[in-house]
Amino acid sequence: MFDIIIIGAGAIGSFLARTLSQYESNVLVLEKENDVGNVTSMANSAIVHSGYDPVPGTKKARFNVEGNRMFPEICEELDVSFRQIGSLTVAIEEKQLSVLKELAERGKKNGVPTKMLTAEEVLAMEPNITKDVKGALLCPTAGIVNPFTLTAHAMENAIDNGVKLHLGEAVKAIKKINGGFQVDTDVATYEAKVVINAAGLYSEEIAKMVEPISWKINPRKGEYYVLDHFRPGFVNHVLFPLPSEKGKGILVTSTTSDNYLVGPSSEFVDEKDDFSTDPLTLKDVRAQASLMVPNIPFPEQIRVFSGLRATPSTHDFIIEPAKKNPNFINVAGIESPGLVSSPAIAKYVVEELVSAVFPLKKKANWNPSVRKYIKPSEMKDEEREAFVKAHPEYGEMVCNCEQVSVGEIKDVLSRSLPCLTIKAVKKRTRAGFGKCQGGFCQPKVLMLLAEHYGISPLEILYDKEGSNILLKESK
Ligand SMILES: Cc1cc2nc3c(=O)[nH]c(=O)nc-3n(C[C@H](O)[C@H](O)[C@H](O)COP(=O)(O)OP(=O)(O)OC[C@H]3O[C@@H](n4cnc5c(N)ncnc54)[C@H](O)[C@@H]3O)c2cc1C
Structure with missing residues (x-):
């Protein structure tokens, strides 16, 4: 039995995972997509709002302002622009x-x-x-932030600190059992003492699996x-x-x-x-x-x-335990300013709501930082020249528009957070984000993925299941 299952690995699920990874607990994150941050957390304005706009006294106002204050330190720790x-x-x-x-x-x-x-x-x-x-x-x-690496690096940091992530598993049913819940996905069945619903647009459907609710997304x-x-x-x-x-x-x-x-x-x-x-x-x-x-x-x-x-019918974030099940926690309706609020929401949920139903003990050896990413395009000329001389793969360009090298792509493929698709490489490194939108670099990224995972290039996906770029061998 897991201590805690988090459903959804957007910004909210990823920061929940990172925050929980500070404590002695056995945490599993279930995500239906084949990458983290592949829904709302990647398609937004990526503004770290100051917090002047939300109505005073609302959860939006509280967590926006608290989150904004946390951003400089968190982005330093997680190496996020x-x-x-x-x-x-x-x-x-x-x-x-x-x-x-x-x-x-x-x-x-x-x-x-x-x-x-x-x-x-x-x-x-x-x-x-x-x-x-x-x-x-x-x-x-x-401020402004890179939304793609914000979620990915938060989850990488959580995994480095012991959290388990299962990608490509959609939660289909949740049943109350003695001491917690049974969570059925389209792949397997798990048990957990506490479940946190961070399923974004689908948080309404997940919440209803446990008990009737009065809100809509x-x-x-x-x-x-x-x-x-x-x-x-x-x-x-x-x-x-x-x-x-x-x-x-x-x-x-x-x-x-x-x-x-x-x-x-x-x-x-x-x-x-x-x-x-x-x-x-x-x-x-x-x-x-x-x-x-x-x-x-x-x-x-x-x-x-x-x-x-994910606009909630309540007009404010829904961050509360289910009415009859205190160990099922809804973190739902997290529309804007949800990205900036995500670290503060995670802190509140863990310190106030999870701790009320599960004893939390801080780990002695928690590491708040990810291994630094190497970005030759941000180095001064002399520094870059010396670095590339010592590490030639960082001088071998894959994406000329965004100046992304073989070395940088091999680095993200070697990290603890799985990077399985061409789009995942794009979100981590920016290869394919430029003027040609991947026209030139996509074949090279595809081959690097096939080589890294030791599979046929025909199996490499651009994004979701069925999005294979190569359909058959022609010669
Ligand atoms: C147009 C737009 C502009 C925005 N601009 C800003 C901004 O400038 N600043 C700001 O702070 N916020 C902004 N936001 C809001 C911000 O993007 C969201 O608040 C935030 O990304 C929500 O994160 P989340 O983790 O709740 O949702 P998501 O990122 O959607 O994550 C939910 C995850 O749950 C997974 N999931 C769903 N169902 C299941 C299931 N059955 N089993 C397993 N996994 C499941 C999904 O696949 C998904 O990965 C904007 C949003 C939009 C749409």
């Missing part, structure tokens, strides 16, 4: 200035430092913003443009319009890889697996963003994508 570039919430009409004041007041209640800026100050910081700007609210503690889609890294400093902060009942609005920001992101839209959809994009919605995203930044060079776009928010 993070930049505290600050955000500007921009007023483009005179009447919006009073709303900014209300937001500043809300920020104060949430414990978030803010500063009102005049139009001249905003234009000095952001020359590409509309000349119609009337002022902005600066939140210096907002409604999928809400956000569509984006990704632009190439054409000019550093095109925008210097995360630029938000004023929030509305639909959310924080369509933002323009740089990313930690120096690309630019424009989006997201906000539309409820029927299906929890509908990740399509549509031209009319994207046209609207473009029009809305252009009101704030008129000269966005959309010909630089290299991709569009969508993500689905």
Whole structure:
């Protein structure tokens, strides 16, 4: 019997696993996808929100602000790209200035430092913003993060500290048994004293396996443009319009890889697996963003994508034990600002909810850090030259767009967190994220995966089951 089973390995499941790995406990994570962070945690704006926006007193406000404060140290420990570039919430009409004041007041209640800026100050910081700007609210503690490595490195760290991860196993049923639960997946049956539901969009279906619930999860889609890294400093902060009942609005920001992101839209959809994009919605995203930044060079776009928010009917995160089963804990409805909140939510769930039903004893030898990743493209010329001379595989390029070498790919393949698909390599290293979107490097990544796992190249998947790139031998 496991002590604790976590269902789902998105940002929430991965930080729960890492936090629990600090304690003497036998933890299993069950994830239906063949990689961690392969659903909502990879398709979002990746903003480390400051926390001025959530309604004071809500769980969203509490965990956003606490999570934001944890990010600098956690990203250092987990070797994740993070930049505290600050955000500007921009007023483009005179009447919006009073709303900014209300937001500043809300920020104060949430414990978030803010500063009102005049139009001249905003234009000095952001020359590409509309000349119609009337002022902005600066939140210096907002930042941007690499969402792909955030989840992956949190889970790698958890595994290094003893957590077990089973990928490609979907939970199908949960039954109460003496002293805990029996959890059936499509592969095997397990038992655990405590179960934590971190299944994102499907947390409603998982919760209902244990007892009736009063809440629902409604999928809400956000569509984006990704632009190439054409000019550093095109925008210097995360630029938000004023929030509305639909959310924080369509933002323009740089990313930690120096690309630019424009989006997201906000539309409820029927299906929890509908990740399509549509031209009319994207046209609207473009029009809305252009009101704030008129000269966005959309010909630089290299991709569009969508993500689905797990919007709860309660309007706030649902972080509580099931009503009749205190050792079944729901961590559900974690829509935005869920990424920034994830480390703080995990800390609360473990220290307050798990500890109430399972005795937690700290390990003496917990290691908070992952083994550092080697990134020659970030080294100074002389350092890189010496390093490549000593380790030639780090000079052998696989992805020219994003400057990813054979050495870096072999490194991620050799780590404790399984890296099974072309997309998993892409998320860990950025090989395939560039202008050619994998056109040149995909065959090389495929061969490296086949070589590493000692299997036929025909078996290598791009992403999900059935996404094989090579279908048959032709010669
Ligand atoms: C458009 C958009 C923009 C956003 N922008 C931001 C932002 O800028 N900043 C921010 O802080 N937050 C943002 N968010 C929110 C953030 O992305 C989420 O809050 C966070 O990723 C939720 O993580 P999660 O682990 O709960 O869900 P997920 O990442 O979806 O993980 C849940 C996991 O459970 C697994 N699972 C489901 N069912 C089963 C089953 N039966 N058996 C086993 N496994 C199962 C899934 O495969 C999945 O891997 C945004 C979200 C969206 C969609």
